[in-house]
Each structure stands twice: as structure tokens, then as C-alpha cells.
Amino acid sequence: MTQNLREFIFLMKHLKGVGNTGLLRLLHAFMGESNIVWDAGLLAQRAGVKPKYQEVFQQSVEFIKDRQSALLESYPTYPMVTILDDAYPDSLREIYDPPIALFYAGDVTLLKTTCLAMVGSRAATSYGRRVIESLMPQLAAQPYTIVSGLAKGIDTYSHQTAIRYGGKTIAVIGSGLDVSYPQENFRLQQYMSDHCLVVSEYLPAARPLAWHFPQRNRIIAGLSWGTCVIEARAKSGSIITAQLALESGREVFAVPGNGLTTQSDGCLQLIQEGAKCVWKAEHIIEELPVYKKINP
Numbered sequence: 001m002t003q004n005l006r007e008f009i010f011l012m013k014h015l016k017g018v019g020n021t022g023l024l025r026l027l028h029a030f031m032g033e034s035n036i037v038w039d040a041g042l043l044a045q046r047a048g049v050k051p052k053y054q055e056v057f058q059q060s061v062e063f064i065k066d067r068q069s070a071l072l073e074s075y076p077t078y079p080m081v082t083i084l085d086d087a088y089p090d091s092l093r094e095i096y097d098p099p100i101a102l103f104y105a106g107d108v109t110l111l112k113t114t115c116l117a118m119v120g121s122r123a124a125t126s127y128g129r130r131v132i133e134s135l136m137p138q139l140a141a142q143p144y145t146i147v148s149g150l151a152k153g154i155d156t157y158s159h160q161t162a163i164r165y166g167g168k169t170i171a172v173i174g175s176g177l178d179v180s181y182p183q184e185n186f187r188l189q190q191y192m193s194d195h196c197l198v199v200s201e202y203l204p205a206a207r208p209l210a211w212h213f214p215q216r217n218r219i220i221a222g223l224s225w226g227t228c229v230i231e232a233r234a235k236s237g238s239i240i241t242a243q244l245a246l247e248s249g250r251e252v253f254a255v256p257g258n259g260l261t262t263q264s265d266g267c268l269q270l271i272q273e274g275a276k277c278v279w280k281a282e283h284i285i286e287e288l289p290v291y292k293k294i295n296p
Helices: 003-012 020-030 040-047 051-073 108-112 126-141 154-164 183-195 212-223 237-247 265-272 281-285 288-294
Strands: 080-082 101-106 114-120 144-148 168-172 197-200 226-230 251-254
Touching: 003 020, 003 051, 003 080, 020 040, 040 051, 101 108, 101 183, 108 168, 108 197, 114 126, 114 154, 114 212, 114 237, 126 144, 126 154, 126 226, 126 281, 144 154, 144 212, 154 168, 154 183, 168 183, 168 212, 183 197, 212 237, 226 237, 226 265, 237 251, 237 265, 251 265
Parallel strands: 114 144, 114 226, 144 168, 168 197, 226 251
Antiparallel strands: 080 101, 101 197
């Protein structure tokens, strides 16, 4: 991929009023162009921008045109892997609406390892923490990379426990790489940026807006060959992640919980719908190699 195309992708990340799907349309439309003209009307047409977003889209195009040189000076702030790069994982490229680019801090080669997502409640109980503590020693000993979202609760315990047992872990966050959310995970995020991997599809300084997190979940599911859900309510982001994994043809595991409370009713629902019921690491280990063999 040419440097000009990389720069075009980086500049497109500054567009407003258009989502990732629209950016992919623009990339496809201009793949063979040697000189891309920032014409707002043409870009809006190619991206499929909806009428109500036309004005904000046009303003963002003008912003890019006026500040293109300054924006490109900030381009090296964080490394970026694009959908056209060899370092971009095939598992993510296969999903619906794969991110056009990921900004990253840390060991980018982890993206192409066999990943297992571990997700669950932000309000994790001692039971959820004990489950992770029970599963992780064997999982960390496997050639798996644990993927989660660096949120409170199950996400945080999954990252921390993987690190403690010498495993590899990736955090997919819903803000810019220079923003810590929750703030209490600042040190963990810094450690993972130095020793593991933190990725985001959002530009540096991007705030953790509510709509970023469902989008973040598709990346967690897409990177992973399997998703293990621990303590999740029926209507939660963790269940959305599991559904996205199923839609991508990936394995879904669910840890059963107390059926008399709502803390794990999402997990029980997943099991009822066909997810594999797990409470030991071997329940997961015995499935992933088989899955990888069937889906090379």
C-alpha cells in the first residue's frame, strides 16, 4: 500500500457525519486514484452520506482541506494498521463492517495470534472474579491472547489475571489511545501499551462516547475465535458481543450463574440458545483447536 493511500485513510478518520461503512466505500472508490481531490459533494455521494448529515460532513471536508498539512504532521503520533496492511488480522477482515484502521500502542503482532475474548459485567461479583482466577492459569499457558474492553469488572479482571499468569492480552477501547476510561485503569492501560497491546479505531483525544462501545464490541468479537461470557445480564454489551461473535461464525462460551438473580441471566440465555456451557478451562481449550481446524 502506498504512503499516499495510508495518509488518505488517516485523513478520512477526521470526517464527520459518516461511519466506518462509508469510509470503506470511499476507500474502495478511490483505491486506484493517484491524486485524490477533496470535493465534498463527490465524497458525500461516494460515501452514501445521509441528507441530515450533509452539512456536518461538508464542514469536516473543509476542515481537512484547510488543515491537511497540520493533520499529517500529527500522523505519526500513534502507529496505525489499516485494512490493507499485512498486519491486519484476517479474523477481523472477515466481519461485517471491519474497521478501516486501528490505532495501536504495543505489540501489534498480537493481532494475528489466536484470540479469546473474555467479557462480562462491569459490576462483577466475587463469583465472577473467582471464575476468571480458575480459568486463567490454563488459558494463559495456551497460545491464546485474551481480548477484552478494559472496562470495569470482568474486563479489568481478565486483563489483570492474564498478565499475572504470564499470558498475552489485548484491550480494545472506546476512546483515543491517550484517554483512559475508566480513569482508575490508567496504570493498567499504560502497562498494556508498553507490554501487551491496546487498540482503538478512534483518533487520539477522542472521548469515550456512549455509541463508541457497541462499535468497540464488534472489534472484540471480530478479533477473537471464541468469546467467553461471564456474569452478563440479558440486556448488556456483553450479550451484544456474543451475538456479534455468533453472526461471524465464531464459538461462544458462557459460564452459568445463579438463575435466581439477574446477574447471569444473559449467560443462561446464551446456554439455552446453544452456547457451550463452561466452568473449566479445558471446556474452552478442547473447542478452539477444533474450531481453528474447521475454519482455517
